Amino acid sequence: MAQGWRAAVMPALRAPLDYVRPRTVRIGVTGLARAGKTVLLTSLASTLLAPGALGGRIRRARLASAGAETLPRFDQAAHLAALAADPPRWPDRTDAVSLLAFDLELRPPLKSLPPRSLRLELLDYPGEWLLDLPLLDLSFADWSQSVFTRLEQPGLLDATRDFLAFARALPAHATADEALAAAGHRLYVAALTRLRDTHGLVMLQPGRFLMPPPGAAPPWMGFFPLTGSGPLAELMRRRYDAYVTATREALVSPLFGQIDRLVVLADLLGALHTGAAAFADARAALAAASAGLRWQGSWLASIASLAALRLPPRVITRVAYAASKADHVSERQRGNLAALMGALTGQGSRGGDEPVGRSASFAIASARCTEDFVWTLDGHPVSAVRGRLLGSDRLTRSYPGEVPDRPPGPDFWAHPFLELPAFEPARLARGVPVPNIGIEALLGFLLEDLL
Numbered sequence: 539m540a541q542g543w544r545a546a547v548m549p550a551l552r553a554p555l556d557y558v559r560p561r562t563v564r565i566g567v568t569g570l571a572r573a574g575k576t577v578l579l580t581s582l583a584s585t586l587l588a589p590g591a592l593g594g595r596i597r598r599a600r601l602a603s604a605g606a607e608t609l610p611r612f613d614q615a616a617h618l619a620a621l622a623a624d625p626p627r628w629p630d631r632t633d634a635v636s637l638l639a640f641d642l643e644l645r646p647p648l649k650s651l652p653p654r655s656l657r658l659e660l661l662d663y664p665g666e667w668l669l670d671l672p673l674l675d676l677s678f679a680d681w682s683q684s685v686f687t688r689l690e691q692p693g694l695l696d697a698t699r700d701f702l703a704f705a706r707a708l709p710a711h712a713t714a715d716e717a718l719a720a721a722g723h724r725l726y727v728a729a730l731t732r733l734r735d736t737h738g739l740v741m742l743q744p745g746r747f748l749m750p751p752p753g754a755a756p757p758w759m760g761f762f763p764l765t766g767s768g769p770l771a772e773l774m775r776r777r778y779d780a781y782v783t784a785t786r787e788a789l790v791s792p793l794f795g796q797i798d799r800l801v802v803l804a805d806l807l808g809a810l811h812t813g814a815a816a817f818a819d820a821r822a823a824l825a826a827a828s829a830g831l832r833w834q835g836s837w838l839a840s841i842a843s844l845a846a847l848r849l850p851p852r853v854i855t856r857v858a859y860a861a862s863k864a865d866h867v868s869e870r871q872r873g874n875l876a877a878l879m880g881a882l883t884g885q886g887s888r889g890g891d892e893p894v895g896r897s898a899s900f901a902i903a904s905a906r907c908t909e910d911f912v913w914t915l916d917g918h919p920v921s922a923v924r925g926r927l928l929g930s931d932r933l934t935r936s937y938p939g940e941v942p943d944r945p946p947g948p949d950f951w952a953h954p955f956l957e958l959p960a961f962e963p964a965r966l967a968r969g970v971p972v973p974n975i976g977i978e979a980l981l982g983f984l985l986e987d988l989l
């Protein structure tokens with residue numbers, strides 16, 4: 539009895555101010571284009587808004603009014619309407635930054651206490667921007683060198699040839715000519731775009747070149763990697779430095795700097811299917827993002843950034859790394875998928891300065907399209923899934939392959955991971971959340987210390 543009482547009162551003591559002034563918690567949902575951010579936000583919202591969410595720990599939830607804020611609102615109604623349509627559709631593609639806000643009433647720790655209020659904000663944040671975190675520690679010369687080494691790989695030349703030819707043809711002392719700068723920038727962005735679209739690569743820097751922030755591009759966006767020390771290289775270096783400064787400032791800006799928890803979403807199954815090079819690249823991108831996030835969380839770095847910017851740094855207190863679209867594989871494989879995500883983001887191999895429970899990995903499906911079933915293939919039972927393909931009314935079976943629970947070696951790539959069918963989302967029933975895998979667990983982790 540005494541113990542139960544203590545367990546109930548401790549949260550109230552920990553956050554007594556929640557009774558006076560409702561707290562705001564902002565969760566960034568980030569991931570590269572098509573990782574599944576829009577569907578995740580739609581699904582999170584439908585879970586939160588359903589009665590009795592999180593085992594009753596959320597007593598009431600409603601969408602908060604947009605007030606006089608500057609960020610556009612996430613169009614929850616339109617996205618949910620797409621999933622609820624007959625036949626269901628996937629929400630339209632959006633790349634704009636947007637915010638989804640809720641006023642929550644949390645179950646009080648003791649019946650006799652009034653419920654606590656919490657304002658929960660979810661921010662759709664382009665994952666491309668996380669790829670800029672490693673630039674904070676790289677000089678222009680080092681960055682340029684590493685980019686050229688990569689672009690010169692024989693397998694990538696069909697995408698990078700034009701840019702490389704341009705850069706090689708520049709005289710060592712090229713003048714700081716605006717037309718040259720613009721031409722080089724255009725060719726570099728075109729190379730990045732082709733690397734993304736035809737090679738399935740994602741570790742493409744600077745991330746804002748492929749996903750520019752809203753508004754007009756400032757002049758310092760107009761650069762490209764260049765080695766040497768002539769006037770043009772000097773101009774490129776100054777613009778790169780300005781870009782890095784802007785990135786650093788964005789990390790503490792009112793727009794993004796107030797994120798205190800983060801979901802990093804990645805389509806790992808898609809990367810396994812695209813092949814060894816794309817997977818290696820996705821792995822590098824996740825490693826860079828997780829290293830960057832750890833950097834932001836360390837005390838030393840916080841103090842250093844405080845000194846450099848004279849602004850209080852915001853520390854991200856929880857990070858959930860989630861592999862999306864996990865309904866493409868059966869339950870047994872989903873355990874491996876979560877373990878693979880953990881291995882790629884360095885979970886469980888942390889140094890001593892990391893508080894326990896600060897990050898975790900998940901395999902989720904925001905809008906579940908399939909059910910598990912046992913398929914007999916060549917006389918062997920395999921755990922497969924089945925669902926309706928978009929625009930068809932027959933059930934289609936799928937077994938893309940065995941998901942590795944750690945970064946796979948060369949043997950794995952000898953038997954390619956099969957195509958992931960384009961499934962139709964499951965039909966929605968009235969008053970229940972979007973059918974999903976793992977959304978409550980993800981929310982439970984993100985809000986664990988608050989509920």
Ligand SMILES: Nc1nc2c(ncn2[C@@H]2O[C@H](COP(=O)(O)OP(=O)(O)O)[C@@H](O)[C@H]2O)c(=O)[nH]1
Nearest residue numbers: 571572573574575576577628863903904905907
């Ligand atoms: N099978 C399956 N596909 C999904 C799921 N979530 C997203 N997708 C697919 O991924 C596409 C991109 O998702 P979206 O949320 O728009 O990605 P965003 O660019 O990160 O916002 C969708 O149109 C779906 O085809 C899921 O839970 N299961």
Ligand SMILES: [Mg+2]
Nearest residue numbers: 575576632633
């Ligand atoms: Mg989107």
